[in-house]
Amino acid sequence: MNINFAERAHNHNWKLDPIVRSLLDTDFYKLLMLQFIWKNFPQVPVTSEIHNRTVKVRLAERISTSALKEQLDHVRGLRLRRSELVWLTGNTFYGTKQIFHPDFLAWLENDFHLSDYEISEEKTAGPNGDKTGQLVLRFSGLWTEVTMWEVYALAIVSEMKTRAALAELNELELDVLYARAKTRLWDKIELLRTVPGLRLSDFGTRRRHSFLWQEYCVQALSRALGPALSGTSNTALAYKHDLEAIGTNAHELPMALAAMASRGSDDDLRASQYKVLELWARSYDNELLITLPDTFGTTQFLEGAPDWVARWTGQRIDSKDPFVAGDEYIAWLIHRGQDPRTKRLIASDGLDVRTIVRLHEYFNGRIRFSAGWGTLLTNDFRDCHPRGPSAEQDTFGPISLVCKLTSADGIPCVKLSDNPNKATGPADLIERYRRVFGSPVLAEEPVLV
Template identity: 70%
Template structure:
């Protein structure tokens, strides 16, 4: 891709370079989840909210709320294009052409809208809050995070001269090349690009994806960014996220129903997708308790994504669980996706070789690794940990426990109640960097 990143960064043109260019500019799993919600929970109301876990970076002092609102209004005015809907209808995803129902695509074209929002300032942070029907709120997650992340980038870029911009991107490209060179030496490695939500910018994400495809070929299995998959004829990757079990848990009416909600969401997912897209995400309320209490049919799912536990430990635990259920782990998939970088990806590939089919969902440290690239040695381009989580469902608080207590969300008393019901201890995992 022949793009002068430094020149584009220096001369951002609103119409040429809006941060979000298409409603497809989101993780593929959001579209799959949207169809699931549309089918099963069309009248449920929720509220979600962004959080900057890197509290030392005070976004409200770097980002103009007025310009942020302008960008958000641009996103609200976007509509799915005919060509995009035809692609969703006719493309093969995970080996099948029946992923998206005609009635859902018709609804996307005619009736889909994004909810109202608030831009709040608290403790030096800008907080985005979204409230409305779940079908109107869920898609804001990736758009909102990408807006905040790139606006932070643009604020930092505006302080650099054209020469400094050249140096910045030259250093970042060199770092990317060094990572690609390492990966080229590892046979059989499988990587999906997962970096939309905290990317440096859309243009840089696109550059990275195309560089990875050119550099490691088929070892890049695809991208989670649906627009880039559509634009560049790539595989769109992803299934679901913590939002679904969090919501079903919040609307449970008893302790038993709450505990079983983590399996009920899997039943509904299976029914909604005809036995396809069966990747477990068991850490919403703790992986160990999830596996211990899981019905036997859960072991028939295709694989597991580990997102908050040490992936070496999580992989061993999953393999042992599969063996205890009489399943062959070598036929299953293990996807690691939590703050990965190249050396850990290679180490995981080596560790799990011939034991399970390992793949890496590589996010922020692929699409936003500008650490040490600033020409004056400053830290303006360091990636930060931005998240957007449900905070309530039908007026009830939403909770995530996670395998890492640093990632737990929800009111303190509700978190403790959930820990009692799920039997999950608070485990101080690794510090959350991204």
């Protein structure tokens, strides 16, 4: 915890300091999804792309393409260490021994590699083709080669934005910046310490300020909150600090299966959101049963879900108002003959401490609530700039950076989301998906992260 961030930033040669130091420096769910893909879809080609939803931050003007390439190439050269493989082999995840199959771990050690990539600068669709100032970072290859790029690439781009901003400050200013950020973090922790029965996890890898800052935040939470910190989604930090690795799966799976099912009938497309759950349950022997229902709309998902879905362990909320989504899930469980007090509800979208506390109080005693605290844990430097608000201009503020599948097996991918601002895919396909899934266009909500 005794890291002098200001001195390190002021004196360090960033070129010699890789952002991703280990293949474990990723969200745990990516490893679980990689094993699922390796087992069920080893030959499916996909494409994914980085997209910056905070368009006022022109990343192509802040990040050197050559430096970005060096960081990406460094990750492509990484291999899992023997000690890391032993930990993956023998550790108990969610109380389940040997969650990773020996054949998968052998493949991960000997045959896994990341796909190639393309870097360019986005241009407008108009006749002049003006540059927008946004990076285009695209990954194409077998799904097993592409899926892991998501978190590595997001963390790299996010930290390169950080490093560019740090380079503009002198050592005194850097001291002020980090002093303010540490004070803000401690104020948040002080509030959380007053809440009995609180459960939260670190979900902040992909849009973090830096790896070292994320590690500092996780260690601070662990020491101050004790068992209230359930763990971290960052597998490297879980390994290094003996914490629980947290995660299951993400929107990528239903998006890909829906794309492949879209070749068939509308019924095939609609059923794909449940087929992926069946396949997941078989792949993990009915463990890790947390649904993520908002890929094509939460309400339609619950209304059409088979009864066996209600017997799953719980639900993660992403793009819907968590108070509304939690009430909806509880009512659905009761209607399906389940006791909500035995289920888990995980909120994870753009949370900060006051919302976490309110959610805990609102759902306490009704369902087993926990919070996945992400970007506003590991990258909240808003208003910390030593030169004041006029110099801030989103220099250190978090941005909404995402990496989404754009195609699977040659078919474009779609995500509808409960928030139209998060929808992705070609307009004509979005229209078809809305018709098939019965997902109306809901009111748009601001997207911070």
